[in-house]
Amino acid sequence: MQKGFWSKLDKPILGLSPMDGVTDVAFRYMMAKTHKPDVIYTEFVNVEGLTRGAVSMLHHLVYNKIERPIVAQIYGIETDSFYKVALMCCFLGFDGIDINMGCPANKVARRNSGAGLIRVPDQAKKIIRTCKQAAKDWSEGITLKEAGLRPKLITALQQMSPSTVNRDTHPHKLIPISVKTRTGINQIIAEEWAKIxxxxxxxxxxxxxxxxxxxxxxxxxxxxxxxxxxxAKQTDTIFLGNGDIQSLKDAHEKIKKYGTDGALIGRATCGNPWFFSGIEPTIKERFKAAIDHARCFEEMSMKNAFFAMRKHLAWYCRGFDGARELRKELMQTNSSTEVEEILSNFQSNE
Ligand SMILES: Cc1cc2nc3c(=O)[nH]c(=O)nc-3n(C[C@H](O)[C@H](O)[C@H](O)COP(=O)(O)O)c2cc1C
Known part of the structure; x- marks a missing residue:
């Protein structure tokens, strides 16, 4: 089994869970620079869309080297597309690839992608084998062209900024494959599903x-x-629990009580890049981070899409007098300059 960077992490392992529309490059950067988790996952990327040439999806796969170890999460149903996108993730220098078998959204799961893969275990297994094969082929020197990727995609991959995409000194390293899933479809079948x-x-x-x-x-x-x-303890696979963890203390308690090797944390990290430090920030610190985050978003994330930043701003402003009114104002902003102006004018009682 190829465990790559995972074997170097001390247990318990605490990671940032993938969240579509949330764990974009700016959010991940904020997490990494404030108090870095042991591992960071990207939002999921659809393998069929990307293979067919939707190069705009590549922005999900932009990262900064301070995020390492960084895992690209991919989803879909067709093995051929998984193979190609896994190779692309290798090309981009990711430390690992994660296969999403947990997304419950109807548009994903009804096609047996995401959590829908729990319905088709043979296909799920085939997808794991395919991604492992792609990682192995990459490590043995296969090129994107040889793998049949569209020229348009190869060009787009080559053009991804070298300052944000950091292929390291081992461009053909063999990277590990992981899976993130749920406990079942309608009923809990977690144990038999895990065994498969x-x-x-x-x-x-x-x-x-x-x-x-x-x-x-x-x-x-x-x-x-x-x-x-x-x-999982009877195997070499590392097992991470996930769901409803509220704080660092909560994470450690759950890991200890239920005997997992670690945990992934999602929603509790929103507006809280200090999550993995256990530190409770002051309002002033939160505002500073919100402004910083907004600047990073402008620099790194999709241009002309500041509206996608607004939910983060709301998450930074919770739990103090006047937070509600402040959130309303922030939801109208279109730039980091506007955010800074609003937050510096706010008088807190802290
Ligand atoms: C907005 C949002 C987007 C998510 N997107 C993904 C995703 O892209 N891939 C994935 O595996 N899980 C995704 N999840 C699930 C989370 O990774 C996590 O499994 C779930 O939120 C439970 O953990 P939590 O209680 O710590 O948030 C998403 C969750 C949320 C709330």
């Missing part, structure tokens, strides 16, 4: 303690994650 996936020896299995049907309702079932942890 573990047969393919992924470097890491991460499981969100909810079924597809639950989406984000109810509570993540850590009792079940604890049972899966016991199964």
């Amino acid at each position: 996936l573990l047969e393919e020896e992924p470097a890491v299995l991460a499981m969100h303690g909810r079924t597809l049907k639950q989406m984000y309702t109810g509570e993540a079932n850590w009792e079940v994650l604890g049972k899966v942890a016991k199964i």
Whole structure:
């Protein structure tokens, strides 16, 4: 089993969970520079769209080297597309590739992608094998052209800024493949599903303690994650629990209680790049980070799309007098300069 950087991480492993529309390059950069988790995942990228030439999707795969170790998360259903996109992730110098088998969104899961893969275990296994093969072929020197990638895509990949995409000194390193999934479709089948996936020896299995049907309702079932942890312990695969972790202390308690090798944390990191330090920031510090984040967003993320930054601004402004009115104002902003103006005029009682 190829574990790559994962084998060098001390346990418990605490990682930033992938979140579509949230863990973009600016957010990841803020997390990495404030208090870096052990590992960072990108938002997921669709393999079929990308292989067919939707080069605009490549912005999901831009990263800064301070984010390392950085894992690219990909989703889809066709093995040929997985093969090509896995090679692209290798080309871009990612430290690992994660296969999404957990997205419950109807447009994804109804095609048996994301959590829909739980319905088609043979295909899920084939996808793991395909990504492993792509990583191996890359390490043995296959080129993007030889793999049949469209010239337009190859050019776009080559043009991705060398200052943000950091292929390192081992351009053909062999990178590990991991899987992130849920506990089942309608019912919890976490143990048998995990056993099926573990047969393919992924470097890491991460499981969100909810079924597809639950989406984000109810509570993540850590009792079940604890049972899966016991199964994974009998293998070489690292097992990470996920769901509803509220704080660093909570993470350590859950990991210890349920015997996982670590955890991925998603929503609790929103507006909180200090999450992995356990530090509670002051309002002034939060405002400074919000301004910083807005500047990073302008520099690194999609141009002319500042509206995508607004939700982050709202997350930074919670839990103090006047936060509601402030959020309303921030939701109208179109630039970091406007954000700075509003936040520097705000008088807090702190
Ligand atoms: C807005 C949003 C987007 C998400 N996008 C992804 C994604 O792209 N890939 C993925 O594996 N999980 C995705 N998730 C699921 C999270 O990674 C995580 O499994 C889930 O939120 C539970 O963990 P938490 O309670 O710590 O947030 C997303 C969750 C949210 C809230």
